[in-house]
Amino acid sequence: MQGVRNGIEIDTDLIGKIHVTGSGAGQESTASGLISDIIHLAGSNKDHAEVVSKSSNEIEIAEFSQISFQHYFYLEVDDNPGVMALITSLMASHNIGIETIIQKDELADNLVPVFFITDLCEELKAQEILNKFKNTDVIKKVKRIRVEAD
Numbered sequence: 661m662q663g664v665r666n667g668i669e670i671d672t673d674l675i676g677k678i679h680v681t682g683s684g685a686g687q688e689s690t691a692s693g694l695i696s697d698i699i700h701l702a703g704s705n706k707d708h709a710e711v712v713s714k715s716s717n718e719i720e721i722a723e724f725s726q727i728s729f730q731h732y733f734y735l736e737v738d739d740n741p742g743v744m745a746l747i748t749s750l751m752a753s754h755n756i757g758i759e760t761i762i763q764k765d766e767l768a769d770n771l772v773p774v775f776f777i778t779d780l781c782e783e784l785k786a787q788e789i790l791n792k793f794k795n796t797d798v799i800k801k802v803k804r805i806r807v808e809a810d
Contacts, residue, residue: 725784729806730759735774735793736801739766743798747774750796754789756781771800777807 667681737743744763751758757779764773778786786804793802 725787726782728780728782729786729808730780731778731786732805732807733774733776733778733790733793734801734803735799736767736771737774738798738800739770739772740798744774746796746798747776747793750789750792751778754785754792756785756789 665681665683667679670678670680672678735747737747744761748758748761759777759779761774761776764775766772783806786806790802790804793799
């Protein structure tokens with residue numbers, strides 16, 4: 661193997677250690693780029709200056725369940741009348757708006773894929789609706805991805 665390789669190791673509670681590697685530009689360039697990225701990310705947080713000005717014992721850490729994200733859902737549902745209405749009514753009952761929703765052509769076994777992105781909603785509400793979907797007979801498969809926006 662030729663060239664320079666860079667990597668990062670992330671230790672997570674849920675899935676353990678993740679290793680990400682790729683072609684790099686060397687130690688100095690990578691360090692410079694990393695510092696630049698951190699400064700950029702710190703500058704994009706509107707509350708950053710407020711947090712820095714507080715003493716360390718005054719900083720409040722938000723509960724993850726209370727943080728708002730958009731969420732991408734992928735469902736495989738029975739291809740029957742009323743299923744889309746059920747999905748949208750379940751979302752409404754949890755006070756979660758839908759930004760966009762798409763139903764594609766039929767899969768096997770009379771199932772259709774439904775994709776949608778929610779409006780911003782708290783993580784707790786998204787988890788509740790995920791559990792509700794999993795316990796609904798006409799919804800056969802559910803996947804969810806959090807969407808973090810600038």
